[in-house]
Amino acid sequence: MIDNLARIPLDAIRVFEATARLNSFTRAAEALGMTQAAVSWRIRDLEQRLGVALFVRETRRIALTLEGQRLASASSEALNLMRRAINDVMEQDQSVLGITTLQTLATQWLATRIGMFQLANPDLAVKIDVDNGLSDFSGHGTDIGLRFGSGQWPGLESRFLIPALFTPLCSPELQASLDIRTPADLKSAPLVGLPQEWAEWFARVGMADDSETPPPRVISENQAMEVATAMAGQGVALGNPVFYDREIRNGHLVRLFDANIALGGGYWLCYPKERRNLPKIARFRDWMLDMARSDASNIEACRLSGQTVGTIG
Amino acid sequence: MIDNLARIPLDAIRVFEATARLNSFTRAAEALGMTQAAVSWRIRDLEQRLGVALFVRETRRIALTLEGQRLASASSEALNLMRRAINDVMEQDQSVLGITTLQTLATQWLATRIGMFQLANPDLAVKIDVDNGLSDFSGHGTDIGLRFGSGQWPGLESRFLIPALFTPLCSPELQASLDIRTPADLKSAPLVGLPQEWAEWFARVGMADDSETPPPRVISENQAMEVATAMAGQGVALGNPVFYDREIRNGHLVRLFDANIALGGGYWLCYPKERRNLPKIARFRDWMLDMARSDASNIEACRLSGQTVGTIG
DNA sequence: GTCTATCATAAGTACACCTTATGCATGTTC
DNA sequence: GAACATGCATAAGGTGTACTTATGATAGAC
Numbered sequence: 001m002i003d004n005l006a007r008i009p010l011d012a013i014r015v016f017e018a019t020a021r022l023n024s025f026t027r028a029a030e031a032l033g034m035t036q037a038a039v040s041w042r043i044r045d046l047e048q049r050l051g052v053a054l055f056v057r058e059t060r061r062i063a064l065t066l067e068g069q070r071l072a073s074a075s076s077e078a079l080n081l082m083r084r085a086i087n088d089v090m091e092q093d094q095s096v097l098g099i100t101t102l103q104t105l106a107t108q109w110l111a112t113r114i115g116m117f118q119l120a121n122p123d124l125a126v127k128i129d130v131d132n133g134l135s136d137f138s139g140h141g142t143d144i145g146l147r148f149g150s151g152q153w154p155g156l157e158s159r160f161l162i163p164a165l166f167t168p169l170c171s172p173e174l175q176a177s178l179d180i181r182t183p184a185d186l187k188s189a190p191l192v193g194l195p196q197e198w199a200e201w202f203a204r205v206g207m208a209d210d211s212e213t214p215p216p217r218v219i220s221e222n223q224a225m226e227v228a229t230a231m232a233g234q235g236v237a238l239g240n241p242v243f244y245d246r247e248i249r250n251g252h253l254v255r256l257f258d259a260n261i262a263l264g265g266g267y268w269l270c271y272p273k274e275r276r277n278l279p280k281i282a283r284f285r286d287w288m289l290d291m292a293r294s295d296a297s298n299i300e301a302c303r304l305s306g307q308t309v310g311t312i313g
Numbered sequence: 314m315i316d317n318l319a320r321i322p323l324d325a326i327r328v329f330e331a332t333a334r335l336n337s338f339t340r341a342a343e344a345l346g347m348t349q350a351a352v353s354w355r356i357r358d359l360e361q362r363l364g365v366a367l368f369v370r371e372t373r374r375i376a377l378t379l380e381g382q383r384l385a386s387a388s389s390e391a392l393n394l395m396r397r398a399i400n401d402v403m404e405q406d407q408s409v410l411g412i413t414t415l416q417t418l419a420t421q422w423l424a425t426r427i428g429m430f431q432l433a434n435p436d437l438a439v440k441i442d443v444d445n446g447l448s449d450f451s452g453h454g455t456d457i458g459l460r461f462g463s464g465q466w467p468g469l470e471s472r473f474l475i476p477a478l479f480t481p482l483c484s485p486e487l488q489a490s491l492d493i494r495t496p497a498d499l500k501s502a503p504l505v506g507l508p509q510e511w512a513e514w515f516a517r518v519g520m521a522d523d524s525e526t527p528p529p530r531v532i533s534e535n536q537a538m539e540v541a542t543a544m545a546g547q548g549v550a551l552g553n554p555v556f557y558d559r560e561i562r563n564g565h566l567v568r569l570f571d572a573n574i575a576l577g578g579g580y581w582l583c584y585p586k587e588r589r590n591l592p593k594i595a596r597f598r599d600w601m602l603d604m605a606r607s608d609a610s611n612i613e614a615c616r617l618s619g620q621t622v623g624t625i626g
Numbered sequence: 627g628t629c630t631a632t633c634a635t636a637a638g639t640a641c642a643c644c645t646t647a648t649g650c651a652t653g654t655t656c
Numbered sequence: 657g658a659a660c661a662t663g664c665a666t667a668a669g670g671t672g673t674a675c676t677t678a679t680g681a682t683a684g685a686c
Contacts, residue, residue: 002407002408002434002436002437002592002593003396004396004399004400004403004407004592005327005392005395005396005399005400006327006345006592007590007592007595007596008399009324009673009674010323010324010326010327010395011322011323011324011674013323013395014318014319014323024632024633025632025633026631026632026633032319034674034675034676035675035676035677036632036633036634037633037634037635037675037676037677037678038674038675038676039633040633040634040635041634041635041674041675042674042675044634045590045673045674048587048588048589048590048591049590049591049592050399050402050403051403051407051588051591052402052403057632057633057634058633058683059631059632059633059681059682059683059684060630060631060632060633060682060683060684061632061633062632062633067402070398070401070402071398071399071402074394074395074397074398074401075395075398077394078391078392078394078395078398079318079391081387081390081391081394082318082323082326082387082388082391083316083317083318084387085383085384085387085388085391086317086318086321086363086384087317087318088383088387089363089365089380089383089384090317090363090364090365094315094317094364095315121315123315124315274361275361275364276361277320277358277361277362278361278362278364279315279317279319279320279362282320283320322642322643324643337663337664338663338664338665339662339663339664347643347644347645348644348645348646349663349664349665350644350645350646350647350664350665350666351643351644351645352664353664353665353666354643354644354665354666355643355644357665358642358643370664370665371652372650372651372652372653372662372663372664373651373652373653373662373663373664374663374664375663375664
């Protein structure tokens with residue numbers, strides 16, 4: 001007997017099975033994470049390869065043909081068989097995703113977003129390990145690392161998440177009382193943070209640090225603390241606008257200027273190269289890159305919509 | 314339970330199943346019509362997606378791991394299920410391939426090659442229908458048409474097979490006795506075929522037809538007859554070198570000049586666009602295009618290796 | 627009549643998958 | 657113990673399939 005199966009792309013069977021089960025191209029597309037057009041295309045292609053119509057297209061609804069019904073039941077049976085076998089064979093603990101992350105990223109970014117991921121992936125437990133050192137991936141249940149740097153780590157595949165930006169932030173009350181409109185106005189404002197960071201910032205906006213920049217009044221141990229201080233009205237701090245997007249949007253923090261001053265490097269998501277396609281890793285990666293992308297466009301939108309006080313450059 | 318299957322390309326399962334069954338990357342590659350490298354790549358990719366080794370690689374041999382064994386039996390079961398369902402559902406008569414073809418192509422080209430196809434496809438019966446008219450594809454069990462023309466037929470997908478070339482051919486004895494070395498020598502030779510074809514040929518090689526070209530001595534009803542006449546030593550005929558490749562190679566015919574004079578158009582393989590992926594059609598098409606390709610390179614090699622008597626241009 | 631939900635189709639695009647080419651290790655032959 | 661043969665691994669590069677985006681078409685709901 002001739003092996004017609006050889007000419008049938010098996011991935012089409014998966015699409016067909018979902019479509020038959022949900023009785024809708026649109027819903028199958030949702031379920032499979034693709035577009036309705038793609039499902040429509042795929043089913044038509046399958047039908048042509050078989051030389052048989054699988055669905056009758058009525059407007060706004062489809063119905064399986066007789067052949068479609070027969071194929072559907074076989075497909076679902078075969079897919080379930082495979083599904084069981086694969087779950088059976090796969091690496092243990094596909095149900096727990098281990099993440100090591102930097103403190104900053106954990107509190108300022110991940111904490112507010114990870115809930116979304118867990119809602120969308122109720123079957124995946126997430127174990128977050130805050131660790132500022134460079135943890136290794138061998139054993140230890142670590143699947144994904146969130147790190148700061150250049151993105152170059154041997155043996156690891158790295159995907160860029162968030163740029164290392166900083167920009168002056170303060171409370172709306174402080175902004176109102178000091179009426180800061182240009183970088184020069186900051187010379188007389190209470191500054192929070194490391195002197196060299198402020199010097200860098202002034203230099204980047206074109207103000208040589210020769211003039212009498214007052215030393216920052218408060219120096220904390222990390223960015224989160226500094227910005228908290230600023231939010232409490234104690235001064236102006238340098239912070240990464242990506243991390244404080246929410247506070248800026250709801251008015252708890254004011255972003256004084258629209259310029260994003262970039263440091264070298266950035267925040268990266270990474271994992272061992274050869275584990276790139278493990279389902280749990282791939283799912284988290286895809287989700288997180290989506291989030292980062294939408295952050296990037298948020299920041300851009302925020303800058304362009306003039307929610308800042310002043311403009312530089 | 315989390316659907317890990319969603320992240321597994323099902324086509325990889327087919328590759329895995331063949332590899333497990335044949336216990337060799339190389340042989341699986343042969344069976345699947347792909348390269349050993351591709352199989353190796355695919356299996357590695359699958360292993361990475363599963364996070365589990367499926368084979369142990371010893372040098373010059375592989376062995377299934379425990380997980381591999383479990384997956385192999387499930388895969389073969391699932392694939393057999395699908396195979397049966399698809400054969401069940403597919404259009405009837407996937408076992409008979411209907412071809413309509415032109416007389417010339419049938420006798421001069423197809424007849425000597427179709428055996429190869431049937432040897433390679435013992436499960437497919439071939440029904441050849443010689444028909445010089447433009448047969449239609451609706452019903453009638455016609456799957457594939459072999460036609461002459463421009464390749465533009467509405468509703469059909471056409472693949473180019475053989476160019477419409479012609480070149481003077483005669484028997485080796487005639488060549489020896491007449492000692493033909495230049496096109497001019499043909500003016501005194503006995504010609505076979507239609508006068509206007511010869512006029513066209515002389516014009517194409519740069520000899521205006523003003524001079525006293527003798528009228529052809531013999532005019533037959535088709536090219537096959539004319540070339541047969543030439544082969545019998547009765548004269549020089551114009552024939553398509555592709556069709557007489559074998560006779561030229563084994564010395565029954567001499568190709569006088571290496572120039573290929575091309576007419577417009579050529580021979581095409583065609584079928585209804587929407588049936589392009591029907592297994593029987595796809596298999597024949599792929600095979601035939603392969604043959605045509607190797608013909609083309611044969612002709613080229615023949616020209617370049619100086620098996621002709623004279624050179625033009 | 628307008629609006630909306632669904633599938634169809636066209637055009638453009640990207641990346642997965644394959645090939646080609648080569649390397650490497652080991653077993654085999656003389 | 658060379659020289660060769662065989663089978664798998666790996667890198668680099670090309671290509672076509674299978675997507676997306678954008679738009680059209682149809683008919684049922686209101």
